[in-house]
Amino acid sequence: xxxxxxxxxLGFQVALTPINIMWTTLGGVLGTIIGMLxxxxxxxxxxxxxxxxxxxxxxxxxxxxxGVYYGAMFGGSRASILLxxxxxxxxxxxxxxxxxxxQKGRAEAALAMSAVASFIGGMIANVAMVFxxxxxxxxxxxxxxxxxxxxxxxxxxxxxxxxxxxILQGFIGMVFGLMISTIGLDGLTGVNRFxxxxxxxxGGIDFLIIIIGIYALGEVFKSFKSVHDPSYKMQTxxxxxxxxxEDWKRSWPAILRSTPLGFFIGALPGAGGxxxxxxxxxxxKNLSKHPEEFxxxxxxxxxxxxxxxxxxxxxxxxxxxxxxIPGSGTTAVMLGALLMLGLQPGPLLFTKQPEVAWxxxxxxxxxxxxxxxxxMPMASILVRVxxxxxxxxxxxxxxxxFIGTYAITNSVVDFFILIAFGLIGIFxxxxxxxxxxxxxxxxxxxxxxxxxxxxxxxxDGSPKIFYGSTVTIVLxxxxxxSIAWPFVAGAIKSAKRARKA
Amino acid sequence: MxxxxxxxxxxxxxxxxxxxxxxxxxxxxxxxPTGHIVYPAILGAxxxxxxxxxxxxxxxxxxxxxxxxxxxxxxLTRHGKEIAIAIAASLCYALLFEPLGYVIxxxxxxxxxxxxxxxRVKVARTVIxxxxxxxxxxxLFSVLLGIxxxxxxxxxx
Numbered sequence: 001x002x003x004x005x006x007x008x009x010l011g012f013q014v015a016l017t018p019i020n021i022m023w024t025t026l027g028g029v030l031g032t033i034i035g036m037l038x039x040x041x042x043x044x045x046x047x048x049x050x051x052x053x054x055x056x057x058x059x060x061x062x063x064x065x066x067g068v069y070y071g072a073m074f075g076g077s078r079a080s081i082l083l084x085x086x087x088x089x090x091x092x093x094x095x096x097x098x099x100x101x102x103q104k105g106r107a108e109a110a111l112a113m114s115a116v117a118s119f120i121g122g123m124i125a126n127v128a129m130v131f132x133x134x135x136x137x138x139x140x141x142x143x144x145x146x147x148x149x150x151x152x153x154x155x156x157x158x159x160x161x162x163x164x165x166x167i168l169q170g171f172i173g174m175v176f177g178l179m180i181s182t183i184g185l186d187g188l189t190g191v192n193r194f195x196x197x198x199x200x201x202x203g204g205i206d207f208l209i210i211i212i213g214i215y216a217l218g219e220v221f222k223s224f225k226s227v228h229d230p231s232y233k234m235q236t237x238x239x240x241x242x243x244x245x246e247d248w249k250r251s252w253p254a255i256l257r258s259t260p261l262g263f264f265i266g267a268l269p270g271a272g273g274x275x276x277x278x279x280x281x282x283x284x285k286n287l288s289k290h291p292e293e294f295x296x297x298x299x300x301x302x303x304x305x306x307x308x309x310x311x312x313x314x315x316x317x318x319x320x321x322x323x324x325i326p327g328s329g330t331t332a333v334m335l336g337a338l339l340m341l342g343l344q345p346g347p348l349l350f351t352k353q354p355e356v357a358w359x360x361x362x363x364x365x366x367x368x369x370x371x372x373x374x375x376m377p378m379a380s381i382l383v384r385v386x387x388x389x390x391x392x393x394x395x396x397x398x399x400x401x402f403i404g405t406y407a408i409t410n411s412v413v414d415f416f417i418l419i420a421f422g423l424i425g426i427f428x429x430x431x432x433x434x435x436x437x438x439x440x441x442x443x444x445x446x447x448x449x450x451x452x453x454x455x456x457x458x459x460d461g462s463p464k465i466f467y468g469s470t471v472t473i474v475l476x477x478x479x480x481x482s483i484a485w486p487f488v489a490g491a492i493k494s495a496k497r498a499r500k501a
Numbered sequence: 502m503x504x505x506x507x508x509x510x511x512x513x514x515x516x517x518x519x520x521x522x523x524x525x526x527x528x529x530x531x532x533x534p535t536g537h538i539v540y541p542a543i544l545g546a547x548x549x550x551x552x553x554x555x556x557x558x559x560x561x562x563x564x565x566x567x568x569x570x571x572x573x574x575x576x577l578t579r580h581g582k583e584i585a586i587a588i589a590a591s592l593c594y595a596l597l598f599e600p601l602g603y604v605i606x607x608x609x610x611x612x613x614x615x616x617x618x619x620x621r622v623k624v625a626r627t628v629i630x631x632x633x634x635x636x637x638x639x640x641l642f643s644v645l646l647g648i649x650x651x652x653x654x655x656x657x658x
Contacts, residue, residue: 055646168555169505172512175548179519182544186537189529193537194522221587224618225580392630395614398587399607402594403638407648415595419588426584430572431508449540457533 007350008130011358014059015366020359023060024367027067029374033385034068035075037393038226041088042072042313042330043439044215048400050208050337051407058343058356063363065334066317070122070364073273073310074371077114078383081107081302082234090273090312093281093305100297107235109243111383113299114306115375116243117255121307122368124256125263125314129361137322137347145454146465150475152448155269155325157479160437162271164486169433177441180205182449200413207442208336209405213418214435215333216401218425220394234387238380243299251303254284262308266315269327272436273309273316280308314364321345321357325444329436332443340408503571505559512552520545586617602653607635 014020027049034045045068053061076091081098094114101110143151156178160170183194184204195201243251258280265276284304285294294301319327324346326332338345343356350357374382405418428435459465466472523541528534594610601609611631619627642648 051642051646051648054648168551168558169508172508172548172551172555175544175551176512176515179515179541179544179548182541189531189533189537191527191529191537193526193541194519217591221584224583224587391618392615392626395611395618396630396634398591398614399611399634399638402591402598402607402610403642403650406598406650407642407646410649412595412598415598416592419591419595422591423588431504433508452540453533453536456539457536 004130004134007134007354007358008362010354011360011362012365014355014359015063015362020060020063020363021366023056023064024067024363025370027064028071028074028367028371031068031071032075032078032371032374032382035072035091036078036087036383036386037390038079038083038085038087038223040219040397041076041090042069043211043333044219044397045069045072046330046333046337047208047212047215048397048404050212051404053337053341054407058338058341058353059359061337061341062343062356062360063367065337066360066364067367069317069330069334070310070313070367071371073122073313074115074118074375076309077118077302077306078111078375078379079386081110081114082383082386088273090277090309091305092274093277093309094302096281096295097298097301100295101299101302102235104297106297108239108241109247109299110302111238111379112241112243112376113247113251113303115241115372115379117251117303117306118310118375119368119372120255121259121262121310122314123365124259125266125311126361126364126368128260128263129314129318129364133318133322133357133361134350136318137350140323141347143471145451145458147469147471147475148451149448149455150466150472150479151323152325152444152451154475154479154482155319155327156437156440156444158269158271158482159327159440160434161483161486162275162436163434164490166432166434167483167486169431170437173428173433173435174437174441177438177443178445178448180210181207181442181445188453200411204446205417206409206414207439208333208340208408209414209418210421210442211333211336211439212401212404213421214425214428214439215329216397216404217418217422218429220397220401221422221426222429223390223394226390234383236384236387241376241379247299250298250300254280254300254304255307257283257287258304258308259311262311263315265308266312267318267327269319269325272328272330273312276312277305277309280304321349321360322347324349324447326440329439332436332439336443503559505555507572509552509555509559512555513549514552516545516548516550516552520549583617587614590614590617599651601651603650604635604639604653606651607638608632611635 030049031042031045034040035042046065049068053064056064072088073090076087077094077098079085079087080091080094081102084095084099086092086095098110098114101107156174160174161167162170183201185192185202192202261280262276265271265279281301281304284300285291288294316328316331319325320331320335324344326335335345402415405414455465467476520542523538523545526538529537590610590613594606597606608631611634612627615627615631639650643650
């Protein structure tokens, strides 16, 4: 236990240097702004801001990217409350009661409560992370290549199986991502795979470019449709951004209930902020003494999802940092960025580079305070960003996407790959193929193949290594469960309905 | 032809082509001769199966809203046209990036895309935004971050 506190102390020493406080603020504020803009979420934010982190060094990069992630959770609610348009997926549930509050003239209370709920959710989740991270990392040190292969398979399958209706599409996306990661010169045998004799493909396709293509180019192309909508009518004059005692009395139990829920859901692979927020909302609605007020401006219906989605963004960092396995699109992007900076997230990160791991954790405490100030007293200034026309903003994101690509590889050839994946992004959207499994597959693909082949080398080619130990059997069980669960849950639900009828 | 049908067929095709070319990769001269083949071969087979499953599922389904879930061919919508123009502009940008240097190429590209979505109103804003962004990013990257961007021809700045 003392070890944890001394490490955390080290982390604060890193995070409290002026330059790192600046990166925390920068990441958090940029994340808030990107989170506010409809259509753009934390994954796009991290992808587009990537080149800025190149010169920061690993600690600064990590702190900034984490700031973008939880900053987006703060920011997403602004558009939900004021425009009834979620700034990102995780803020959908915030529309349900946030916008009715605005219609009733209570926008100030809604903005204030969502900031406070986000703050509390994030802070409690940070404390939980301090105590959970090291034990998880230590446990995973015992994993061999076979266990790692299966663990990645579990994370991928759980993400692909998120939606029952689109399960096949999810897996198709996942395998496509894995396929892309096999392109290039194979390091172990020196054979060129799937390069079509194109010299530039020998080094493989940099997955960050695919991410920028799908999340930045693709998203902007898609939003050309909405760009011509008459500009939103938004409330721009606000009173004091605060809430009443009565509001607080109704909200705090909801916040405390939703935080652990969000943290847990966030740490699971596949499920993310969106699901955490929706579950927290439904949970509060079921527990409430006046469920009829939900959807008409009940403040606890706003506080619950906001606490949950911030807690989930912290939870989602745990598998990425401790196991090196991302459980969501955003953490996959972060992992890709860290690999490029020469860091290997995973169990060894905490022992080999404690200043990076703990510096980031400590920065999240500081960042939450900064964002509380940014999102409460300064909220009325910040939401002016929402009145900058999308017609100006979105073309600039295209510009940022190209400069980001160039900064990563210094090669114009990758521009064509970028454009191609922008087009693929549009196709994925039309064909309703979820993007998260594809991105996840692409990021963990080469690590997974390496682990797979190492395992087979250890066992002299016998596949028994993948089902020979307790851990592997548990992991296989979890994988099957995560694929079967959506169907089982559906069956239970319809059985219940049949009984009621 | 629904979107799901297209997805299924494309996935089957990609899976088969990928799996087939994986199988025909040259055997390694050192190490495990098929070490680099087993994993992609599994992926190819899996993709083929997933694609076929989606095709079969789509053939069996009797959903009445098929028309809604199918792509429409023929004349592009306004949205489709704008995307096509934006992509064409992006391709031109990629081709002109090095010959024209970062600043000029970016001013032209952003100007084109901004003009595309804003039209003839507020041309002044379009020009100011395009120039300010290009110069600003150039300064930020080459001066502050030390990332070399293609320089302007002749003037060489």
